[in-house]
Amino acid sequence: MKSEIIAVGSEMLTPHRQDTNSLYLTEKLNEIGVSVAFKTIVGDRRKDIVGAIQNALTRTDIVILMGGLGPTEDDLTREALAEALAVKLKRDAPQVAALHARAATWRISMPENNLKQADLIEGATFLDNPNGSAPGQWLETIYSGYRKIIILVPGPPHECKPLFDDECLPRLRDIVPERHLARRTLKAAMIPESQADKLLAPIYTTYTDVETTILAHAGDIQLTLLCTKKNKDLAEQRVEELATKLEEALDDWMYSAEGETLEQIVLYYLGLRQATLAVAESCTGGMVAQRITSVPGSSRSFLGGVVVYSNEMKTAFADVPAELIKQHGAVSSEVASALAEGIRKRTGATLGLGVTGIAGPTGATETKPVGRVYIAVSDAQTTDSFERNFRGSRDRIREWASQQALDLVRRRLI
Amino acid sequence: MKSEIIAVGSEMLTPHRQDTNSLYLTEKLNEIGVSVAFKTIVGDRRKDIVGAIQNALTRTDIVILMGGLGPTEDDLTREALAEALAVKLKRDAPQVAALHARAATWRISMPENNLKQADLIEGATFLDNPNGSAPGQWLETIYSGYRKIIILVPGPPHECKPLFDDECLPRLRDIVPERHLARRTLKAAMIPESQADKLLAPIYTTYTDVETTILAHAGDIQLTLLCTKKNKDLAEQRVEELATKLEEALDDWMYSAEGETLEQIVLYYLGLRQATLAVAESCTGGMVAQRITSVPGSSRSFLGGVVVYSNEMKTAFADVPAELIKQHGAVSSEVASALAEGIRKRTGATLGLGVTGIAGPTGATETKPVGRVYIAVSDAQTTDSFERNFRGSRDRIREWASQQALDLVRRRLI
Numbered sequence: 001m002k003s004e005i006i007a008v009g010s011e012m013l014t015p016h017r018q019d020t021n022s023l024y025l026t027e028k029l030n031e032i033g034v035s036v037a038f039k040t041i042v043g044d045r046r047k048d049i050v051g052a053i054q055n056a057l058t059r060t061d062i063v064i065l066m067g068g069l070g071p072t073e074d075d076l077t078r079e080a081l082a083e084a085l086a087v088k089l090k091r092d093a094p095q096v097a098a099l100h101a102r103a104a105t106w107r108i109s110m111p112e113n114n115l116k117q118a119d120l121i122e123g124a125t126f127l128d129n130p131n132g133s134a135p136g137q138w139l140e141t142i143y144s145g146y147r148k149i150i151i152l153v154p155g156p157p158h159e160c161k162p163l164f165d166d167e168c169l170p171r172l173r174d175i176v177p178e179r180h181l182a183r184r185t186l187k188a189a190m191i192p193e194s195q196a197d198k199l200l201a202p203i204y205t206t207y208t209d210v211e212t213t214i215l216a217h218a219g220d221i222q223l224t225l226l227c228t229k230k231n232k233d234l235a236e237q238r239v240e241e242l243a244t245k246l247e248e249a250l251d252d253w254m255y256s257a258e259g260e261t262l263e264q265i266v267l268y269y270l271g272l273r274q275a276t277l278a279v280a281e282s283c284t285g286g287m288v289a290q291r292i293t294s295v296p297g298s299s300r301s302f303l304g305g306v307v308v309y310s311n312e313m314k315t316a317f318a319d320v321p322a323e324l325i326k327q328h329g330a331v332s333s334e335v336a337s338a339l340a341e342g343i344r345k346r347t348g349a350t351l352g353l354g355v356t357g358i359a360g361p362t363g364a365t366e367t368k369p370v371g372r373v374y375i376a377v378s379d380a381q382t383t384d385s386f387e388r389n390f391r392g393s394r395d396r397i398r399e400w401a402s403q404q405a406l407d408l409v410r411r412r413l414i
Numbered sequence: 415m416k417s418e419i420i421a422v423g424s425e426m427l428t429p430h431r432q433d434t435n436s437l438y439l440t441e442k443l444n445e446i447g448v449s450v451a452f453k454t455i456v457g458d459r460r461k462d463i464v465g466a467i468q469n470a471l472t473r474t475d476i477v478i479l480m481g482g483l484g485p486t487e488d489d490l491t492r493e494a495l496a497e498a499l500a501v502k503l504k505r506d507a508p509q510v511a512a513l514h515a516r517a518a519t520w521r522i523s524m525p526e527n528n529l530k531q532a533d534l535i536e537g538a539t540f541l542d543n544p545n546g547s548a549p550g551q552w553l554e555t556i557y558s559g560y561r562k563i564i565i566l567v568p569g570p571p572h573e574c575k576p577l578f579d580d581e582c583l584p585r586l587r588d589i590v591p592e593r594h595l596a597r598r599t600l601k602a603a604m605i606p607e608s609q610a611d612k613l614l615a616p617i618y619t620t621y622t623d624v625e626t627t628i629l630a631h632a633g634d635i636q637l638t639l640l641c642t643k644k645n646k647d648l649a650e651q652r653v654e655e656l657a658t659k660l661e662e663a664l665d666d667w668m669y670s671a672e673g674e675t676l677e678q679i680v681l682y683y684l685g686l687r688q689a690t691l692a693v694a695e696s697c698t699g700g701m702v703a704q705r706i707t708s709v710p711g712s713s714r715s716f717l718g719g720v721v722v723y724s725n726e727m728k729t730a731f732a733d734v735p736a737e738l739i740k741q742h743g744a745v746s747s748e749v750a751s752a753l754a755e756g757i758r759k760r761t762g763a764t765l766g767l768g769v770t771g772i773a774g775p776t777g778a779t780e781t782k783p784v785g786r787v788y789i790a791v792s793d794a795q796t797t798d799s800f801e802r803n804f805r806g807s808r809d810r811i812r813e814w815a816s817q818q819a820l821d822l823v824r825r826r827l828i
Binding site: 005011012013015016018020022024026027028030035036037038039040041042043045048051059074213215224257278281284285286287288289290291293294296297299302303304305306307308309310312313316317346347360361362380394395398 | 426427428429430432434437438440444448451452453454455456457459462465466469473616627629636638687691698699700701702703704707708710711712713716717718719720721722723724726727730731760761774775776804808809812
């Protein structure tokens, strides 16, 4: 079955705001075997909404209208739908009572206008919205001789998503032919994009019944495998089979088979090895520490870090000899190693990580371009230093460098 | 004049990918006085694209088709437009030659299929695309008796945006009645949302000819004022007038009148006062340092920082007395002050910043809930400590805390 999502709201036709609910609804619809064939964004003009609804009804089976259910004059979705179907709106007495009760609970006065939210499309039923005052509506109807499902959901994400999950999906599951979805998410770090393509495309393109989506960002690749079938075991078997082949191809580039973040995996291995980590960052400026500490409970394995921008700070907080900086430059393999060793010894951590580089846009020298980064990992036995060259903006270079740094720690631990 | 943007591509109907070009195009269109009345997203199915184009032509004056201009079998925008208008596609000889020349420069072989990109809609002209192989197309035509402009632009953002700027906007400016746009962006930090509404709405709602957009995120509020008029001076005067009133109302909550980030402003004041800053972070885990170092040239005023998660690190790197932590707890006003003073003295910075708190989801105590954060700012004369309580997820609390910390530094400097 094909669906269309219509997002109603003039703010989504400005340069500043985008419809994001539809990504969530799309995921949930796909899971039960409903595809999204069109998305339309329309402003708060009644005539435009009426037209958009009629278009949608001519080309899809399920139409989801999102937003425009509130109490203000700009909220016109109910009125527009009634006009598009040439049916009446009827003010629902129990819903009026519910609105009054809600206002009483919140100890707020209720303007007359609020009662609009109790207006029910002829033939529709209300969908309970525990997170807001405007209920959703569900309508099964015949349009130009075809059976259609029309769903009204509120716009605010914290109202829309639970209402869709709790009220709409169960009803849709009863109507849509039963399908089972199997899904796996694999993640890999620092694999060159061209290599990933060459390695993976010949494998996943042969699985035409599994939808493989690849998202890449700053050294992080996420592969999502989705298979929808009538037979649940068969769907899972197909995804498993493909996942196994992709895992083999990804080899040790792969860090997660269940969708964890790289920082979660690093912390997982640190816990497993009963090891601790401390970091000394220059060009990443705290980004590595910030990523690690974004994980709840990271304090068990992460002792802390220093952001040592100046040469003096490198010496004062990570014991990098001033002489070494003078000799090799602050951005050098030697200083990266000294940062890693210094912070490890200073903190008593099992592992020390050092990052120094040129994030740009200025700071390049004759021998060291913008994007040159040195990363070192140190434990009691050895210190290894790596040279990398990243491209792009200051932000991109810092993101790539923090990703590479975390991945080098992971590789030391596995 | 009203426009519709149609984004073509099945990937934008998945849960993973969204059209983002349209935000950019909307901004540029609004600047010349063209509103966007609808956005449609349609997959790579010819029939669907034809229908979407015909819908758009019945309801708007300018239709922009984005994507589906490449060489693959899925690229169907040209064919669909020809069908929708019942006109022919003609392979353009000079464009074929250009494609061959391009392939030769890149030393790549050119499959026959690539030549599709030289197919021109009857009556259209090509729009030069220096960043890709598929040129855009520009068509002025009559549809059902009305004059319409139809524009084809490539989908990849780095091709779409420059082509739209260089080839489409000048042509549109010649056609659209001349309008001038005046714009101002004001930014404010840490103003309570309810207060912002109460303070600002009565002011900006009286300026019905100025469009005021408010975006709020984790203690940061951005107000964009836009006014489009035939008379340039009048547009600027209206925006200035409103901006002045809003600036007065925002008082010292406002940190930028030109759209700078809070970290840029902090660095600006540090430079102005010839002051330097160093930070000691616990719960924000490097987020403050990372935000500051995201600004190019930050090394001139930012000496560096420490991420001191454990009590031992607080003592070792910021000289917080172990006794003090024992007495008041690591999350306390006293420890925040000691962190700020300690890092200031250790680094010789003019200003020291200390942050300690409970980011959650665990770590709350009987007296200190998740979200409790202490922030201290220290200079040679005084150390001030502030208690705050933030709500939301771990990420949200860390974002609010870093915003509050930067704003307290700003307030110390102004």
